[in-house]
Amino acid sequence: MAASFHVTVALPGKVEYEGEAASLVVPAALGYLGILAHHAPIVAGLTPGKITLRDAAGKITDFTLKSNGFLEFSGNKATLMLDSLELPA
């Protein structure tokens, strides 16, 4: 089994996603940023763009980020704190 890590996508009024993921790509301030399991601790500012999440089974989910936000990764846990998000169509 590929190594996975925990992802929480939190909006001010709801938790949009919570679960394990194999990889995560986020639109960081300086360009797209790919996260795999056991990434070094990081805090990144996010800009509007596409968030791509691949879960342990290989299923890919795309979210559209419409606002700014933050990504934090530590202890093999990724936390995304976003203002607003568009779900995959």
Added chain:
Amino acid sequence: MIQDFRRLKERIKSIENTRKITCAMEMVSAAKLNRVKGAFLASKPYFSNMQRVLFSFLSDIEPVSHPLLEERKERKTAAVMVITSDTGLCSTYNNNVIKAAKEFADRSGREKIGIIAVGKEAFVYFKREGYFVANSYLGIHGKFSEEIAADITKTLTNMFLTKTVDEIYIAYTHFSPNLRHKPAIEKFLAIEYEKKERQYYILEPGKDIILNGLISKYLLAKMRLVLLDSLTAEHSARMLAMKLATDNAKDLIDTLTLLKNKARQAAITKEVLEIAMSAEALRG
């Protein structure tokens, strides 16, 4: 006798009307409570994550200097934001938080404190008691809005940054599921944080941009949470108060109905007695 009967009937009717009103109010509060409680619980994870990230980020980049984190050496003035409702009929909800805020203000020195009243009850009380009411937000009427939260956060931050006040506190009511809501006073600015373990974060794009962004999002999230917490407590207190009122009305109606029946029976007995006596007299 017959007057007693009529009077009791009138009273029962009026209490029945009151009961209908309080019962309706209870149901309205229950509906509002459901909505605001959902929003309150749903906004908790975002806030706790934001707080955790901000605190560990701050511990990571120490020593950190930011105007919103800076404890002023000289604390001449402070502001206390008091969150109450706009209307009464919610038992001790407003009293408790106002009392807590008043004690806090008196302890730190009344003349040093500016009150920021959220809700008419706080505004009226502190104005009447002669406190300095620096600002007020009225007409929320138990409805949460993002604009209000953003507006208050901005105003408070500006007050702090322009050195109008040296500290800002929030007095609000903490919702508890067992209905014993407790007033709480928390510091809003300057931000106090607990030290966390160092993570050695990679920072992108840079320290200052992230710091500013996290702080403003954190303050807004905190304001949202505190307002939603208070509103949840308010609706729950109001629902309980209305339920008690409805139950009381029901008890009162039962007692009065018993009295009414007694009075009616007494009137009937009296009438029968009179008829019997006059029949007796006629025969004789």
